[in-house]
Amino acid sequence: MVRWPDPRLTDLFGLAHPIIQAPMGGSVTPELAAAVSNAGGLGSLGLTIDPPAEVREGCRAMRAATNAAFNINLFILPQAAAQSAEARATLRARLAPVYAELGLGEVPQPQHGAPAQGLSDEMLEALLAQRPPVLSFHFGLPGPAAMARLKAAGIKMICTASTVAEARLVEAAGCDAVIAQGWEAGGHRGAHAPNGPMDGVGTMALVPQVVDAVRIPVIAAGGIGDARGIAAAFMLGAAGVQMGTAFLHCPEASTDMRRRQLIALADGGDTVVTDAYSGRSARAYRSRFARDMVPFAGQFAGYGQMYDFTDRLCDAGAEDVASFHLYGQAAGLGRALPAAELVAELSEGALRLLGR
Amino acid sequence: MVRWPDPRLTDLFGLAHPIIQAPMGGSVTPELAAAVSNAGGLGSLGLTIDPPAEVREGCRAMRAATNAAFNINLFILPQAAAQSAEARATLRARLAPVYAELGLGEVPQPQHGAPAQGLSDEMLEALLAQRPPVLSFHFGLPGPAAMARLKAAGIKMICTASTVAEARLVEAAGCDAVIAQGWEAGGHRGAHAPNGPMDGVGTMALVPQVVDAVRIPVIAAGGIGDARGIAAAFMLGAAGVQMGTAFLHCPEASTDMRRRQLIALADGGDTVVTDAYSGRSARAYRSRFARDMVPFAGQFAGYGQMYDFTDRLCDAGAEDVASFHLYGQAAGLGRALPAAELVAELSEGALRLLGR
Numbered sequence: 001m002v003r004w005p006d007p008r009l010t011d012l013f014g015l016a017h018p019i020i021q022a023p024m025g026g027s028v029t030p031e032l033a034a035a036v037s038n039a040g041g042l043g044s045l046g047l048t049i050d051p052p053a054e055v056r057e058g059c060r061a062m063r064a065a066t067n068a069a070f071n072i073n074l075f076i077l078p079q080a081a082a083q084s085a086e087a088r089a090t091l092r093a094r095l096a097p098v099y100a101e102l103g104l105g106e107v108p109q110p111q112h113g114a115p116a117q118g119l120s121d122e123m124l125e126a127l128l129a130q131r132p133p134v135l136s137f138h139f140g141l142p143g144p145a146a147m148a149r150l151k152a153a154g155i156k157m158i159c160t161a162s163t164v165a166e167a168r169l170v171e172a173a174g175c176d177a178v179i180a181q182g183w184e185a186g187g188h189r190g191a192h193a194p195n196g197p198m199d200g201v202g203t204m205a206l207v208p209q210v211v212d213a214v215r216i217p218v219i220a221a222g223g224i225g226d227a228r229g230i231a232a233a234f235m236l237g238a239a240g241v242q243m244g245t246a247f248l249h250c251p252e253a254s255t256d257m258r259r260r261q262l263i264a265l266a267d268g269g270d271t272v273v274t275d276a277y278s279g280r281s282a283r284a285y286r287s288r289f290a291r292d293m294v295p296f297a298g299q300f301a302g303y304g305q306m307y308d309f310t311d312r313l314c315d316a317g318a319e320d321v322a323s324f325h326l327y328g329q330a331a332g333l334g335r336a337l338p339a340a341e342l343v344a345e346l347s348e349g350a351l352r353l354l355g356r
Numbered sequence: 357m358v359r360w361p362d363p364r365l366t367d368l369f370g371l372a373h374p375i376i377q378a379p380m381g382g383s384v385t386p387e388l389a390a391a392v393s394n395a396g397g398l399g400s401l402g403l404t405i406d407p408p409a410e411v412r413e414g415c416r417a418m419r420a421a422t423n424a425a426f427n428i429n430l431f432i433l434p435q436a437a438a439q440s441a442e443a444r445a446t447l448r449a450r451l452a453p454v455y456a457e458l459g460l461g462e463v464p465q466p467q468h469g470a471p472a473q474g475l476s477d478e479m480l481e482a483l484l485a486q487r488p489p490v491l492s493f494h495f496g497l498p499g500p501a502a503m504a505r506l507k508a509a510g511i512k513m514i515c516t517a518s519t520v521a522e523a524r525l526v527e528a529a530g531c532d533a534v535i536a537q538g539w540e541a542g543g544h545r546g547a548h549a550p551n552g553p554m555d556g557v558g559t560m561a562l563v564p565q566v567v568d569a570v571r572i573p574v575i576a577a578g579g580i581g582d583a584r585g586i587a588a589a590f591m592l593g594a595a596g597v598q599m600g601t602a603f604l605h606c607p608e609a610s611t612d613m614r615r616r617q618l619i620a621l622a623d624g625g626d627t628v629v630t631d632a633y634s635g636r637s638a639r640a641y642r643s644r645f646a647r648d649m650v651p652f653a654g655q656f657a658g659y660g661q662m663y664d665f666t667d668r669l670c671d672a673g674a675e676d677v678a679s680f681h682l683y684g685q686a687a688g689l690g691r692a693l694p695a696a697e698l699v700a701e702l703s704e705g706a707l708r709l710l711g712r
Contacts, residue, residue: 164623164688183539184558198650201624202540202558204588205579205685209624212689223561232560232588235709267520268557268565294554295651329561332520333568353591355711 005354008217009240012176013069013134013156016040017347018240019230020179020219021247021339023047023073023136024187024326030058032252032339034065039343042134044071049115049304052126059130071134071158074123078140078193080114080302087299094296095309098289102316108308115304119146128153136160138190139280139303141173148174158219160190163201167210167218177217179242180210184223186245186271186328188282196297197273197281204236211237225330227349234354245328246346249336259285259325266331277314277324279306289313289322361710364573365596368532369425369490369512372396373703374596375586376535376575377603377695379403379429379492380543380682386414388608388695390421395699398490400427405471405660408482415486427490427514430479434496434549436470436658443655450652451665454645458672464664471660475502484509492516494546495636495659497529504530514575516546519557523566523574533573535598536566540579542601542627542684544638552653553629553637560592567593581689583705590710601684602702605692615641615681622687633670633680635662645669645678 004010009018021028021036023046033043043066045058055072062070083091092107099107119142127135127150135150137159142150150157151174160179161167169192170178181190182203189200201209203222211218220233221242233241248255248263255263262270262285272286276293280303284290293300300306313322337345360366365374377384377392379402389399399422401414411428418426439447448463455463475498483491483506491506493515498506506513507530516535517523525548526534537546538559545556559578567574576589577598589597604611604619611619618626618641628642632649636659640646649656656662669678693701 163625165625182558182560183556184561196650198554198628199625200539201685202538202579203560204538204558204585205540205581205624205689208582208584209686209688223558225561226564228564228592229560231591235587235591236584268561269519269521269555272554294552294653297650329557330565332565333561 003356004351005234005356006217006239009177009219012217013042015042015069017343019343019346020044020071020240020242022187022221022242022244023071024244024248025073027248027253027255029252029254030061030065032247032250033070034062035252035339036247036343037062037066037068037070039340040347041343042069042071044073044136046073048075049077052122055123055126055130055132059132069133071136072132073136073138074119076119076137076140076142077115077117077303079117080305083301083305088301091300091309098313098322102313102318102321104312104316108312110301110305110308112305112308114302118142124149127155131155134158136179138188140192141170144173161210162189162191164209164213166192167214171214171216175216177219177239178210178214179219179221180207180238182206182222184329185221186283186331187326188278188280189273191281194275194280194298197275197294199281200273207233207236207238223328223330225333227346227353229330230346230350231353234350245331246334246342247339248327249334250339250342251336252339258319259327262325263327263331263334266327268329268332271327271329275300277306277310279303282326283328285319285323285325285327287320287323359712360707361590361712362573362595365533365575368573369398371398371425373699375699375702376400376427376596376598378543378577378598378600379427380600380604381429383604383609383611385608385610386417386421388603388606389426390418391608391695392603392699393422393424393426395696396703397699398425398427400429400492402429404431405433408478411479411482411486411488415488425489427492428488429492429494430475432475432493432496432498433471433473433659435473436661439657439661444657447656447665454669454678458669458674458677460668460672464668466657466661466664468661468664470658474498480505483511487511490514492535494544496548497526500529517566518545518547520565520569522548523570527570527572531572533575533595534566534570535575535577536563536594538562538578540685541577542639542687543682544634544636545629547637550631550636550654553631553650555637556629563589563592563594579684579686581686583702583709585686586702586706587709601687602690602698603695604683605690606695606698607692608695614675615683618681619683619687619690622683624685624688627683627685631656633662633666635659638682639684641675641679641681641683643679644676
């Protein structure tokens with residue numbers, strides 16, 4: 001058995017390699033996650049705000065495909081602020097020109113209520129019944145009672161932090177490890193309250209400050225695109241990494257063809273953090289709409305509800321005008337390998353750099 | 357003699373340690389820079405847009421204090437776009453409320469013309485006469501004729517790049533090494549054309565992509581606060597680092613007391629990139645003015661001229677309202693040691709992590 005320089009994370013989850021494939025709701029298939037777990041990493045399913053039935057379905061699919069540990073990821077949302085009629089009218093007026101440009105007609109009225117706050121009782125019962133080996137949280141944490149029951153059930157828990165203060169909260173809540181997610185990361189920034197696109201801390205600066213602030217193992221995320229980034233994360237004091245974009249290149253991922261083309265050509269400067277599509281800051285391909293909406297950061301509908309306003313924009317097929325292709329700043333380092341080969345290549349490369 | 361894993365940068369400049377103290381115009385003293393050079397790193401003087409006489413004075417002061425290599429840094433600016441009377445009126449109206457709040461009276465009219473574009477003939481002659489061992493450029497590069505004469509004079513040259521494309525330009529222009537400056541960096545981002553506060557690439561993602569794009573040695577900068585960051589930079593493929601904020605803590609730096617207090621308490625989330633103070637994107641303490649001006653990014657006066665509008669705001673002493681305390685996201689990792697001790701501690705720590 002290969003010894004990584006810091007065995008805390010591999011020991012915690014029973015992994016050969018301290019590489020977590022990021023959940024990436026909508027882009028990960030059970031086939032991808034199981035391939036990662038079978039290769040010695042930790043495969044993750046991103047269920048975001050899916051209903052409890054999806055936990056049952058996801059755990060079933062994973063257990064059918066692997067005997068190894070896997071991770072179920074959930075978005076834990078804060079109480080949504082209600083949008084006033086006036087704010088909604090302003091928002092619709094702001095979107096009208098791009099709707100007109102793309103020939104999409106009227107800006108729609110919102111169709112959905114705000115997603116539920118926190119972890120529902122039904123979801124808690126589904127988790128306790130299914131007992132995924134690892135559970136990861138994004139945007140926040142369940143309350144103390146739920147955390148205690150999940151912990152008592154033997155489920156290992158981790159949560160994203162985008163600042164030192166959030167990392168301390170994650171530790172205090174009883175999590176087994178914390179994901180320190182830097183500015184470079186693709187997809188949604190796991191800040192525990194909505195914050196501005198610019199409020200990110202780079203991985204190089206964030207990870208050692210989190211390492212110094214908590215005693216639980218730190219998982220570095222954001223901008224880690226190949227073996228060099230994994231080795232660098234260990235030098236910063238991390239006990240493992242979470243990599244998302246690197247796995248978007250895999251044939252097992254459900255990444256659509258257009259995004260595969262974009263990430264194959266990426267050079268780090270082709271993405272931008274925007275809260276204009278989903279209501280929360282997320283790194284995605286640099287569309288004109290995302291850039292145009294920067295001055296209005298923080299003035300969109302809440303997570304979940306904002307998609308009612310932007311789904312049609314993203315479906316219009318005009319990537320450079322409006323699209324929500326989520327990926328990070330290290331996309332250009334990726335290679336289109338099957339997931340098992342990728343995990344092997346990443347591990348071997350990092351261990352070689354680390355002199356193991 | 358200690359062998360670093362990649363000797364290209366130490367060999368190039370004749371250093372014991374591949375650690376460049378960032379120039380930081382206004383915060384660096386010859387005493388600080390000479391202490392770094394005498395300790396085996398590369399001390400730098402930040403002359404920004406100072407006149408040629410300062411090159412003579414700086415080289416004289418450095419040669420009086422060290423026999424080792426040192427670096428002179430210059431800002432090489434693009435042609436400034438003229439500000440229309442209308443844009444100036446809009447800008448002054450935008451600044452009026454904060455002037456009023458701080459009791460500063462009328463927003464001033466601009467006093468200075470735009471700084472000269474590129475490298476002046478007078479500056480070139482001063483450089484050729486003084487022959488600093490190393491010359492570093494920020495914001496851009498001198499033209500081919502000047503580059504050729506400086507190179508023929510035996511001056512080693514380096515330049516900041518904030519993207520892969522800029523790194524390719526730096527190599528093509530004949531520089532001996534390139535500084536890959538990430539999002540985390542304090543002070544002015546060395547983008548070769550004015551760009552938005554959000555346009556930064558994190559160090560973790562930028563460095564390996566630059567390493568893959570050029571053949572000259574890469575110097576990692578941004579978010580490197582202690583020995584862990586140096587070791588991480590080497591894992592990413594860098595041949596050395598440039599660290600600024602870490603040296604602001606040194607007694608030899610001219611860092612004012614208020615900024616020393618801020619960096620002693622920093623946690624990575626207390627800075628923001630803003631172009632509202634100088635006209636170019638720079639990372640500084642997160643004042644309310646910097647945050648309020650985010651929607652107007654790109655609408656300020658050019659570099660140099662914008663200070664005519666904001667100097668008084670920064671001098672008012674109301675840090676949380678308006679101030680321009682430049683430092684990076686890894687400030688919290690710093691320790692107030694004399695520069696020679698700091699270089700020794702950083703080198704020993706990094707070499708230990710790298711297994712040397």
